[in-house]
C-alpha cells in the first residue's frame with residue numbers, strides 16, 4: 001500500500017489517558033524480549049510509547065486503514081525508535097500474513113468492528129503465537145450479561161447506532177471463542193474508566 005500524501009500523524013486523546021495503566025499490565029504479561037504484534041494500532045501513539053517503554057521488545061504495528069498506517073509511520077519516524085517495524089496492512093478478519101511473534105496485543109478494536117474481527121483475531125493469534133504466548137486485549141466488556149457501568153451502556157448504544165455489527169462484547173463470549181482456539185482462561189484486570197485488560201495465553 002502506498003502512503004497517502006496527507007501522511008500526517010493523527011492523535012487519539014484516549015491513548016494519553018490509558019497508556020500508563022496499560023503499560024503497567026504489559027510489564028507483567030509480555031515476555032521480556034521478542035516481537036509484539038499490535039493489531040489495530042490506530043494512530044500509532046501506543047506503538048511508539050510502548051516500544052520506547054519496553055526497549056527489549058520489537059514492536060510490529062498494524063492496521064487495515066492506510067491513513068492509520070501513515071500516521072503510525074509518521075509517529076515512529078518522529079520518535080526515531082529503533083524497535084518499531086513498519087506497519088503491516090492487517091485486517092484481523094481476513095487471512096493473516098505468515099508471521100511468528102511472541103505476543104499479540106489489541107487495544108480498543110473488538111467493539112468497533114464486526115464480531116468476525118474477534119473471530120479472526122483469535123484464529124490469527126492462535127496461529128502466530130508460541131505455546132504460552134499472550135494475547136492481550138483492552139477495552140470495555142460486558143460481564144455476566146451486564147454492562148459494568150452506565151457509561152458503557154451509553155457507549156454501546158452509540159456504537160450499535162453507528163453500525164449494528166459493532167458493540168461492547170460479552171467477556172464470556174470472547175473467552176469462549178478464545179477457548180475454542182486453544183487459549184486458556186483469561187487473566188482479567190479492572191482498569192480506569194470501566195475498561196478491562198484481558199490476557200489469554202495459548203495453551
Ligand SMILES: C[S@@+](CC[C@H](N)C(=O)[O-])C[C@H]1O[C@@H](n2cnc3c(N)ncnc32)[C@H](O)[C@@H]1O
Nearest residue numbers: 012040041042065091092093107108109113117
Ligand atoms: C478505536 S481505534 C483504536 C486504535 C488504537 N488501538 C488505540 O487504542 O488508539 C480502532 C482501530 O481498529 C481498526 N480496525 C477496525 N477493524 C479492524 C479489523 N477488522 N482488523 C484490524 N483492525 C481493525 C481501525 O482501523 C482503527 O484503527
